[in-house]
Amino acid sequence: DVKVTQSSRYLVKRTGEKVFLECVQDMDHENMFWYRQDPGLGLRLIYFSYDVKMKEKGDIPEGYSVSREKKERFSLILESASTNQTSMYLCASSFSGIGYEQYFGPGTRLTVT
Amino acid sequence: QKEVEQNSGPLSVPEGAIASLNCTYSDRGSQSFFWYRQYSGKSPELIMFIYSNGDKEDGRFTAQLNKASQYVSLLIRDSQPSDSATYLCAAGAGNNRKLIWGLGTSLAVNP
Numbered sequence: 001d002v003k004v005t006q007s008s009r010y011l012v013k014r015t016g017e018k019v020f021l022e023c024v025q026d027m028d029h030e031n032m033f034w035y036r037q038d039p040g041l042g043l044r045l046i047y048f049s050y051d052v053k054m055k056e057k058g059d060i061p062e063g064y065s066v067s068r069e070k071k072e073r074f075s076l077i078l079e080s081a082s083t084n085q086t087s088m089y090l091c092a093s094s095f096s097g098i099g100y101e102q103y104f105g106p107g108t109r110l111t112v113t
Numbered sequence: 114q115k116e117v118e119q120n121s122g123p124l125s126v127p128e129g130a131i132a133s134l135n136c137t138y139s140d141r142g143s144q145s146f147f148w149y150r151q152y153s154g155k156s157p158e159l160i161m162f163i164y165s166n167g168d169k170e171d172g173r174f175t176a177q178l179n180k181a182s183q184y185v186s187l188l189i190r191d192s193q194p195s196d197s198a199t200y201l202c203a204a205g206a207g208n209n210r211k212l213i214w215g216l217g218t219s220l221a222v223n224p
Contacts, residue, residue: 031210033211040216041216042201042214042215042216042217043157043201043214045211048211050210058211090156090157094210096210100145100205100210101145101147101159101162102147102159102203102212103159104156104157104158105156106155106156107155
């Protein structure tokens with residue numbers, strides 16, 4: 001079974017704080033993704049990585065950065081959290097190549113006050 | 114803009130009926146298609162994937178793909194109240210590692 005874990009299920013941060021969200025997968029997947037999900041807006045891709053130290057911007061990268069130093073771990077960083085970053089954050093992973101299914105972690109519900 | 118479109122619902126069916134969920138996609142280069150189920154407050158979980166035209170069955174679930182019409186569907190036979198969830202359709206983004214996601218269809222199965 002594919003296992004994707006995320007560091008926190010719920011997180012509350014203050015405006016301006018630096019926030020780290022971590023994701024770990026145990027299936028030796030090459031691709032890892034960070035999404036946010038908001039009511040009525042669906043899943044929106046923030047960043048993805050197809051190899052260690054490699055990353056590509058998704059549809060909404062502004063205000064976020066990522067780090068992938070090891071194959072199994074992909075971190076999302078909010079440099080200076082803002083209230084409009086309150087959301088559900090979902091990490092996913094997949095095998096290398098085109099069009100493979102993605103497996104999701106449980107999600108982190110982030111609230112920025 | 115590459116898109117995947119789904120009827121937002123809610124789709125309401127009685128217990129034991131067949132639920133039919135539909136999805137259309139715009140990118141003719143898409144070769145792989147996925148159905149995910151998402152319970153409220155939880156993350157999406159993969160139900161099925163389909164790559165070839167025609168039907169693919171897995172238990173109570175059947176995925177159907179028609180590339181000429183750019184249409185994907187999911188049939189759930191003998192629907193149960195536990196099937197009540199939002200169903201997300203996704204398409205492989207052609208020559209790309211990403212998936213294009215629909216907004217989801219909400220399904221309610223009434224006992």
